[in-house]
Amino acid sequence: MAEVPEPTHRRRSHAGTRDLERYAGLFAERTGVMRSSAMRDLMAITARPEVISLAGGLPDTSTFPPQSFAAQMTRIAQESAAKALQYGPTEGFEETKDCILEVMGAEGMLPDPDDVIVTTGGQQAIDLVCKTLIDPGDVVICEAPTYPGAIPTLCSYQADVVQVECDEDGMQVEALEQLLADLRGEGRRPKFIYSVPSFQNPAGVTMSLQRRRRLVELARAQELLVVEDNPYGLLRYGGEPMPPLYQLDGGDFVIYLGTFSKILSPGIRLGWAVAPPPVMEKIVLGKQAADLCTSTLTQYFVREYFAERRWQRYVDDLVEIYRTRRDSMVEALRTYFPAEATWTEPEGGLFIWATLPDYIDTSDLLAKALRADVAFVPGQAAYVDGRGSHSMRLNFSGVDEDEIREGVRRIGKVIAEQVELYEALTGEQRPPEPQQESAPNVVPFRKAGEA
Amino acid sequence: MKVAVLKGGRSLERGVSLRSGARVEDALERLGHEVLPIDVGSDLVKRLVAERPDIAFVAMHGAGGEDGTVQELLEILGIPFTGPSAAACARCMDKVQGKDAIELAGLPTPHWFAFNQTAFREFGAADALGRLEETLGFPLVVKPSRGGSSLGVKFARSAAEVPQALVSAFSYDDRVLLERFVDGRELAVSILGDEPLPVVEAILLEGDRYDFEARYEIGRTRFDVPASLDAEEERAVTEAALGTYRGLGCTGFARIDLILAEDGPWLLEANAIPGLTDTSLLPQAAEAAGLSFEQLVERILDLALKPAAA
Numbered sequence: 083m084a085e086v087p088e089p090t091h092r093r094r095s096h097a098g099t100r101d102l103e104r105y106a107g108l109f110a111e112r113t114g115v116m117r118s119s120a121m122r123d124l125m126a127i128t129a130r131p132e133v134i135s136l137a138g139g140l141p142d143t144s145t146f147p148p149q150s151f152a153a154q155m156t157r158i159a160q161e162s163a164a165k166a167l168q169y170g171p172t173e174g175f176e177e178t179k180d181c182i183l184e185v186m187g188a189e190g191m192l193p194d195p196d197d198v199i200v201t202t203g204g205q206q207a208i209d210l211v212c213k214t215l216i217d218p219g220d221v222v223i224c225e226a227p228t229y230p231g232a233i234p235t236l237c238s239y240q241a242d243v244v245q246v247e248c249d250e251d252g253m254q255v256e257a258l259e260q261l262l263a264d265l266r267g268e269g270r271r272p273k274f275i276y277s278v279p280s281f282q283n284p285a286g287v288t289m290s291l292q293r294r295r296r297l298v299e300l301a302r303a304q305e306l307l308v309v310e311d312n313p314y315g316l317l318r319y320g321g322e323p324m325p326p327l328y329q330l331d332g333g334d335f336v337i338y339l340g341t342f343s344k345i346l347s348p349g350i351r352l353g354w355a356v357a358p359p360p361v362m363e364k365i366v367l368g369k370q371a372a373d374l375c376t377s378t379l380t381q382y383f384v385r386e387y388f389a390e391r392r393w394q395r396y397v398d399d400l401v402e403i404y405r406t407r408r409d410s411m412v413e414a415l416r417t418y419f420p421a422e423a424t425w426t427e428p429e430g431g432l433f434i435w436a437t438l439p440d441y442i443d444t445s446d447l448l449a450k451a452l453r454a455d456v457a458f459v460p461g462q463a464a465y466v467d468g469r470g471s472h473s474m475r476l477n478f479s480g481v482d483e484d485e486i487r488e489g490v491r492r493i494g495k496v497i498a499e500q501v502e503l504y505e506a507l508t509g510e511q512r513p514p515e516p517q518q519e520s521a522p523n524v525v526p527f528r529k530a531g532e533a
Numbered sequence: 534m535k536v537a538v539l540k541g542g543r544s545l546e547r548g549v550s551l552r553s554g555a556r557v558e559d560a561l562e563r564l565g566h567e568v569l570p571i572d573v574g575s576d577l578v579k580r581l582v583a584e585r586p587d588i589a590f591v592a593m594h595g596a597g598g599e600d601g602t603v604q605e606l607l608e609i610l611g612i613p614f615t616g617p618s619a620a621a622c623a624r625c626m627d628k629v630q631g632k633d634a635i636e637l638a639g640l641p642t643p644h645w646f647a648f649n650q651t652a653f654r655e656f657g658a659a660d661a662l663g664r665l666e667e668t669l670g671f672p673l674v675v676k677p678s679r680g681g682s683s684l685g686v687k688f689a690r691s692a693a694e695v696p697q698a699l700v701s702a703f704s705y706d707d708r709v710l711l712e713r714f715v716d717g718r719e720l721a722v723s724i725l726g727d728e729p730l731p732v733v734e735a736i737l738l739e740g741d742r743y744d745f746e747a748r749y750e751i752g753r754t755r756f757d758v759p760a761s762l763d764a765e766e767e768r769a770v771t772e773a774a775l776g777t778y779r780g781l782g783c784t785g786f787a788r789i790d791l792i793l794a795e796d797g798p799w800l801l802e803a804n805a806i807p808g809l810t811d812t813s814l815l816p817q818a819a820e821a822a823g824l825s826f827e828q829l830v831e832r833i834l835d836l837a838l839k840p841a842a843a
Binding site: 127443449 | 543545547548551650653654657659662684685695696697699700701702703704705
């Protein structure tokens with residue numbers, strides 16, 4: 083192999099004067115709400131190889147057959163190199179949209195391909211929706227907890243984010259109704275309601291059919307937009323499939339966001355949005371301004387991949403793998419977490435949300451956990467207002483069962499030390515040991531209204 | 534000169550350290566030095582022995598790099614290094630040792646009590662909490678003895694909040710201190726060689742004043758350099774900081790954090806290896822004194838090579 087020459091400049095050259103001061107006057111106001119924090123610095127350590135990370139949201143890409151990848155890329159190189167290396171339409175190729183329609187069809191949705199735009203991952207779809215709809219100060223309603231990755235996007239458009247509590251049946255739509263009434267009283271109308279109704283990130287919960295229907299009814303009655311983010315819908319390990327909000331609504335008031343990240347690969351950065359034509363028109367203009375078009379090469383890859391007609395089988399394989407991993411994590415939680423802890427038992431997706439006694443701050447616990455070489459996402463990352471500090475998000479898709487068990491064991495150990503210390507500090511007695519065979523700990527959330 | 538820049542490591546402040554290190558490397562290159570960047574790991578000694586740098590620039594924060602561990606190795610290997618000695622680093626890193634040294638130097642530091650976990654787990658120290666809460670009053674501050682930035686530092690506004698704050702602080706260290714809260718202006722004095730640099734004041738712009746996290750978030754805290762102090766205040770503050778610096782046996786540089794209350798300065802702690810990033814206080818203070826970052830780095834190297842010339 084040829085040696086790579088040493089680059090002449092490893093980094094850009096800093097100016098001699100104090101950099102922050104020099105640029106500070108030039109920053110847009112919205113950068114003021116883009117925050118870095120000590121906790122984010124802690125997350126930098128989770129990348130150490132010896133750390134078992136239950137912090138990521140990573141699908142297991144090692145399960146994708148390399149020979150299949152090689153064959154598809156070879157075919158693209160041999161048959162369509164010039165086109166695959168060229169720009170493409172802003173909306174995405176019709177052939178990519180056909181693949182998207184197939185994926186959505188598998189969950190019972192039949193959108194008009196003209197309502198679909200191919201985006202650079204699902205994250206860009208969130209960004210484009212925000213760009214299209216949010217003016218500074220506009221209210222956006224999210225679940226509490228919500229997808230941690232949506233928070234910086236919403237904040238960078240200076241949205242006023244209001245969170246509605248979730249329970250085991252997803253967003254408490256009754257509480258949402260009350261909130262909408264309160265907002266109306268203040269003369270405010272939310273720009274949209276952002277929800278991950280199926281196997282929510284981070285809570286792992288799924289919105290009940292009744293609440294889905296009610297949410298769609300509300301949206302239609304009050305002419306509100308709902309943004310349904312559904313990356314995990316096809317990753318169901320138990321229970322009955324639920325109709326997506328988009329299907330219930332028919333696409334008038336629900337903007338749908340999808341992605342190939344969890345059913346194929348996050349590395350190809352391919353997602354999509356489906357929106358009513360007037361909204362889509364603006365989203366397309368926003369996309370044009372952002373990056374002209376989504377990677378042509380990866381769209382060709384998806385087209386080739388779908389042509390093999392095996393994508394559903396691969397999803398079935400993933401479902402098998404992840405179901406086993408979820409079961410391992412739940413079992414490990416029952417074994418290693420203290421009686422005071424509760425957690426969700428998701429029927430799909432990638433995450434479990436665990437809640438600890440309220441004297442344990444999971445950001446501080448993370449520091450202790452990192453010394454034990456294990457990482458998770460502290461719950462605060464899923465809230466805009468500092469709540470969530472007693473909860474944590476645990477991912478079960480990124481590492482194998484042995485590592486899941488060992489990771490949960492290590493977290494359980496540091497929690498147990500804190501519980502014991504707290505008891506020594508307060509003289510509180512430990513409650514009796516939990517029954518191992520039942521699942522008494524599955525009480526995922528406090529009731530609304532509790533501190 | 535061949536300069537090894539030690540950065541990263543396993544500490545909780547790895548992220549800041551990598552940024553400090555990158556900025557130092559950049560400056561060293563522009564100064565014409567040969568730079569050997571080392572993300573500190575188990576091969577550190579092997580690499581230092583093989584590469585024989587003329588000097589090591591320690592740009593590590595937190596456990597391992599700021600507590601004297603790396604400095605001790607460098608002393609054994611006979612490689613000159615920047616910043617305070619191993620012994621001084623150990624004293625600065627441990628707030629309990631630091632406060633002892635400050636008191637020994639005859640300087641005021643807020644009244645405190647320190648405990649290790651064993652005291653609570655095995656000796657029922659919880660029963661003594663009521664008495665010391667009475668002594669310290671509320672709010673009081675609970676801190677891990679060794680730890681950087683705001684990590685694990687909590688306010689307790691009432692006795693009911695103390696156990697939870699202790700659990701948090703014990704997440705970072707086996708020893709914690711409970712400290713009387715002193716209300717006043719938050720100041721930082723960086724000292725280079727034996728010279729105090731202009732005083733920096735941290736002014737919380739928004740949010741809960743008891744939220745330590747806010748102090749480390751861009752946009753929530755403003756830093757005034759130089760702080761607006763009258764001549765008498767400035768003299769009192771810099772003298773107290775210099776006294777602390779000497780009392781702890783620091784050489785090269787350090788940053789002293791203190792509160793300026795109505796009754797004068799109260800010393801909190803010394804940071805042996807303060808941050809060197811774009812937004813860190815030492816470079817800002819140096820800048821206010823007319824030193825560019827390159828000049829600051831050059832001066833730090835000089836101080837390490839010719840301590841007598843300081």
